[in-house]
Amino acid sequence: MTVPYPFSAVVGLDDLRQALLLTAVSPAIGGVLVRGEKGTAKSTVVRALAALLPSIDVVPGCRFACDPAAPDPSCPDGPHTPAGVVSRQAPLVELPVGATEDRVVGTLDLQRALADGTKAYEPGLLAAAHRGALYVDEVNLLPDHLVDLLLDAAAMGRAHVERDGVSVKHAARFLLVGTMNPEEGEPRPQLVDRFGLVVTVAAPREAGQRAEVVRRRLAYEADPAAFALRWAADERDLAGRIVTARDLLPSVALPDAELDRIARICIAYAVDGMRADIVVARAAIALAAWRGKTVVSGDEVRDAARLALPHRRRRDPLDPPGADEEKLEEALNEAGADQDPPEPPEPDGSDGGPDDGGPDDGGGPADGSPSAGPAGGPEAAPPSQAPPKNGSPETSTPPAGPGKDQKAQPAPVGFAFRPKAFTVTGRGEGAHAGRRSPAFARRGRVVGARSPLGRRNFAPHLPATLRAAIGRGSRTVEAVDLREAVHVGREANLVLFVVDASGSMAARQRMRTVKTAVLSLLRDAYQRRDRIGMITFRGGEATTVLPPTSSHEVGVARLAELRTGGRTPLAAGLRSAATVIAAERRRDPRRRPLLVVVTDGRATSGPDPLTVTPALAGTAAVVVDCESGPVRLGLARRLAGALAADWMPLDRLSASAISVRTA
Numbered sequence: 001m002t003v004p005y006p007f008s009a010v011v012g013l014d015d016l017r018q019a020l021l022l023t024a025v026s027p028a029i030g031g032v033l034v035r036g037e038k039g040t041a042k043s044t045v046v047r048a049l050a051a052l053l054p055s056i057d058v059v060p061g062c063r064f065a066c067d068p069a070a071p072d073p074s075c076p077d078g079p080h081t082p083a084g085v086v087s088r089q090a091p092l093v094e095l096p097v098g099a100t101e102d103r104v105v106g107t108l109d110l111q112r113a114l115a116d117g118t119k120a121y122e123p124g125l126l127a128a129a130h131r132g133a134l135y136v137d138e139v140n141l142l143p144d145h146l147v148d149l150l151l152d153a154a155a156m157g158r159a160h161v162e163r164d165g166v167s168v169k170h171a172a173r174f175l176l177v178g179t180m181n182p183e184e185g186e187p188r189p190q191l192v193d194r195f196g197l198v199v200t201v202a203a204p205r206e207a208g209q210r211a212e213v214v215r216r217r218l219a220y221e222a223d224p225a226a227f228a229l230r231w232a233a234d235e236r237d238l239a240g241r242i243v244t245a246r247d248l249l250p251s252v253a254l255p256d257a258e259l260d261r262i263a264r265i266c267i268a269y270a271v272d273g274m275r276a277d278i279v280v281a282r283a284a285i286a287l288a289a290w291r292g293k294t295v296v297s298g299d300e301v302r303d304a305a306r307l308a309l310p311h312r313r314r315r316d317p318l319d320p321p322g323a324d325e326e327k328l329e330e331a332l333n334e335a336g337a338d339q340d341p342p343e344p345p346e347p348d349g350s351d352g353g354p355d356d357g358g359p360d361d362g363g364g365p366a367d368g369s370p371s372a373g374p375a376g377g378p379e380a381a382p383p384s385q386a387p388p389k390n391g392s393p394e395t396s397t398p399p400a401g402p403g404k405d406q407k408a409q410p411a412p413v414g415f416a417f418r419p420k421a422f423t424v425t426g427r428g429e430g431a432h433a434g435r436r437s438p439a440f441a442r443r444g445r446v447v448g449a450r451s452p453l454g455r456r457n458f459a460p461h462l463p464a465t466l467r468a469a470i471g472r473g474s475r476t477v478e479a480v481d482l483r484e485a486v487h488v489g490r491e492a493n494l495v496l497f498v499v500d501a502s503g504s505m506a507a508r509q510r511m512r513t514v515k516t517a518v519l520s521l522l523r524d525a526y527q528r529r530d531r532i533g534m535i536t537f538r539g540g541e542a543t544t545v546l547p548p549t550s551s552h553e554v555g556v557a558r559l560a561e562l563r564t565g566g567r568t569p570l571a572a573g574l575r576s577a578a579t580v581i582a583a584e585r586r587r588d589p590r591r592r593p594l595l596v597v598v599t600d601g602r603a604t605s606g607p608d609p610l611t612v613t614p615a616l617a618g619t620a621a622v623v624v625d626c627e628s629g630p631v632r633l634g635l636a637r638r639l640a641g642a643l644a645a646d647w648m649p650l651d652r653l654s655a656s657a658i659s660v661r662t663a
Contacts, residue, residue: 003224007048008234010041011213012204019197019307020049021238023175025245026286030154030196030279031176033139033311040201041213042179046135049177050092052239054246056131060086063123064170065130072171076121091132093125093174097141101442102459104149105161106168121168126159129174139178140187141550143433145442147191150176154194184550196279198311245289252285254296261298265305268331271312279308302332416520419653422646424493424592424620431590434492434529441489449483461485492529493594494548494584497521498577500599501538502568505626511564514626517653518559518598526552531591533580534558537573539566540605544576548584567605570639571612573597578615595621595645600628601635613642621645624653 010017019032034042059066062077071080095104106124125134126149134150136142142150153159159172176195180187192198204210220227228235259281266276283304288296309328421436428439442459449464464483469476499518505511525532532555534546545558574597581593595616601623603609621643625636628650640647 003228004051005044005048005220005224006228006231006235007045007052008238009216009220009227009231010045010048011209011216013041013045013201015307016042016045016199016201018303019199020045020177021052021242022283022286022290022307023177023196024049024053024242025290026249026282027173027175029282029286029308030194031178033192033195033198034177034179034201035182035198036179036201037183037203038181040203042201043137046177046179047092050090050133051235052242053090053092053133054239054243055087056090057085057087058131060084064127065091065132066171067131074169076123076168076170091128093129093132093134095125095134095136095142095146097136097138097143099125099146101145101149104146105159107161107459121161123170124159124161126153126172126174127170130170130172131174133175133177136176136178138180138184139191140180140182140184142187142191145433147188151190151194182551183554186551186553192311193273193275195311197283197307199307241290244292245286248289248292248294249286252288252294252296254281254285258284258296258298258301261301262305264334265301265331266309268334269309269312269328271309276309276312280304283308305332416516416523419517419520419524420648421524422594422596422622424594427488428491428493428592429590430489430491431588432492432529433489435490436493436528436530436594437491437592438488439491441487441491445488446485447488448486450486452482452484459485459487490528491592492531493592494533494581494588495521495525495530495594495596496533496535496548496577496580498535498537498542498573498595498597498599499562500568500570500573500626501536501562501564502602502604503538503565504568504600504602504604505564510626510628513650514598515559515562517624517650519556520653521596522552522555522559530594533584535573535576535580536562537569537576538564540569540572542569542572542576544580548580568602569605570599570601570603570609571606573599574609574612574616578612581616581619593619595619595643596624597621597639597643597645598624598626599636599639600626601633601637601639603635609639610642613639616643619643623647625649 007017016032016034023029023032034046036042056065057068059068059071059077059080060083062071062075062080064072064075064077066072066075066078066080068080068082068085071078073079102124104124105126106122136150149159153172153174154176157171157173159168159170161168161170178187178195186192204213216227262277262280262284266280269276280301281304284296284300287300287304288294291300293300306328309331424437426438428437430439430441433441446461449461461483464485465477465481468481468483469478472481474481497518499514505514522532531548531550532546532552533544533548534555535542535544537543545562546555549555577595577597581595584591584593621640623636623640623643623645625640625647627633627636637647639645
């Protein structure tokens with residue numbers, strides 16, 4: 001459909017619309033991250049914003065959208081001389097998750113290099129987004145090397161390109177907008193912190209609103225042009241209001257009293273660094289301009305803090321953003337942000353809609369999704385403290401004595417540590433960028449050259465290209481001579497945990513140690529951008545408690561809920577692992593699996609586990625031996641030998657590198 005859905009026709013989502021409009025008024029706020037379940041119109045609203053952005057004046061013929069009033073002195077297309085002005089719509093550039101690095105930052109123009117013998121630069125998406133908006137759908141799935149590029153550009157407002165013999169710097173100031181589904185995993189905290197505002201959206205829970213959403217969508221699909229015409233006046237009003245607010249923005253004053261209030265809110269909320277204070281101040285000023293005010297008041301400070309702070313208080317990498325709405329309320333009240341005018345009483349969870357200052361305002365999951373799991377993470381509080389909400393790993397208190405009560409409550413999780421870095425030997429295909437195992441990749445150390453394999457965009461290996469031309473006896477380089485550089489970097493793997501939850505592991509202190517070790521490995525998998533899965537076995541069966549996913553927060557929640565007891569069907573756990581790995585290999589044959597078996601090796605139910613190990617032949621594995629006590633049977637070590645796996649005693653799972661063998 002060529003006609004975009006009108007921004008003003010969106011039903012509800014007041015916080016999201018407000019955040020996008022504020023960043024359109026003041027791009028210096030730093031962009032918006034939209035978190036929400038699938039089917040909540042995240043992408044629709046963001047794409048609709050493009051029609052409201054004011055037009056920009058550019059230098060004619062400049063590929064980098066230089067402003068005629070202040071052209072970039074280092075523009076690759078410069079220097080610019082006065083040659084008129086071209087007005088055009090501010091761009092909305094979409095960055096696909098699967099984009100290559102050269103498509104993002106630009107690269108050597110091979111066509112001109114081969115045809116004319118000149119070294120020319122072909123701009124990328126960062127250049128195209130300058131003075132407009134850059135939209136990343138599923139930003140949490142963006143590969144690490146592209147995240148690094150975005151972080152650099154967002155921090156400096158410029159893109160630095162040093163590749164393929166090209167050295168270029170150009171302006172890259174844009175409004176960064178990202179959307180994501182928390183169920184698919186969280187983005188890196190560094191990237192989340194770069195977003196000025198974070199909003200969590202959810203589908204309406206009121207029948208009338210849901211019906212209106214469907215009614216408008218059907219009308220739009222039946223006749224997009226007629227539907228857009230119905231909302232044209234509202235769209236013009238919003239676009240005009242953005243221009244008016246931008247003009248008013250420089251004259252808005254932020255009194256010292258409100259600046260002091262912002263500082264006290266950030267201190268009370270215990271944010272890291274100073275970016276939070278700056279973003280809240282910018283958002284409050286933009287909000288005042290949007291409301292037609294020339295002086296910021298406590299109302300603007302409170303509303304700005306609700307959008308700018310919830311994602312900035314993460315005490316552990318696996319803590320989901322927005323898990324501390326109550327702490328934000330306390331910080332606002334402590335700082336006196338509710339004094340002019342007084343706010344109504346805090347809702348008790350009955351409504352909490354986006355207009356009433358309830359929990360949905362801040363950006364934390366309010367829909368009960370798995371990402372709203374353990375608040376504060378394993379290092380947030382010692383076990384002696386009162387349990388936080390949402391089932392933190394420290395919620396369980398050891399019961400007074402043994403027996404059934406001991407099995408009724410899951411053992412708590414201790415403080416995570418840095419575990420050994422398990423890697424898969426050999427080199428993978430590098431289809432999934434990460435930080436675990438060696439693999440051929442799009443970036444990294446150059447180890448050789450090869451033919452381009454039919455791809456158009458690649459990093460040329462110039463010495464090898466010249467040697468190929470010389471080998472033909474030619475002094476000119478032709479397309480047949482091109483060679484691409486072969487890089488070796490790191491890839492992400494599928495890390496599948498198989499955890500013994502039987503009665504032999506049920507000693508409370510022992511299970512706490514085991515769960516802490518698994519938590520540490522989960523955090524390590526998060527930092528290395530792996531997919532994870534978890535299988536537990538107890539009683540008479542094995543259960544896949546977490547199918548392979550990128551949502552590491554869900555893995556932490558499942559670990560916190562893990563209960564123990566019953567017999568030990570170790571063979572069933574290994575058989576389930578073989579089934580899951582086989583299914584994942586069919587779905588994604590280029591992602592290499594890593595099996596982590598956490599057990600003491602005992603098998604008191606089902607067949608001998610060694611009869612199942614042939615089904616896991618060729619799978620990289622490590623057995624974490626949980627056996628303890630003065631007399632040890634060495635069953636886990638025997639299992640490691642049958643799996644051709646590395647054997648690691650639990651008490652030696654400390655930080656150092658180890659390579660996992662593959663059969």
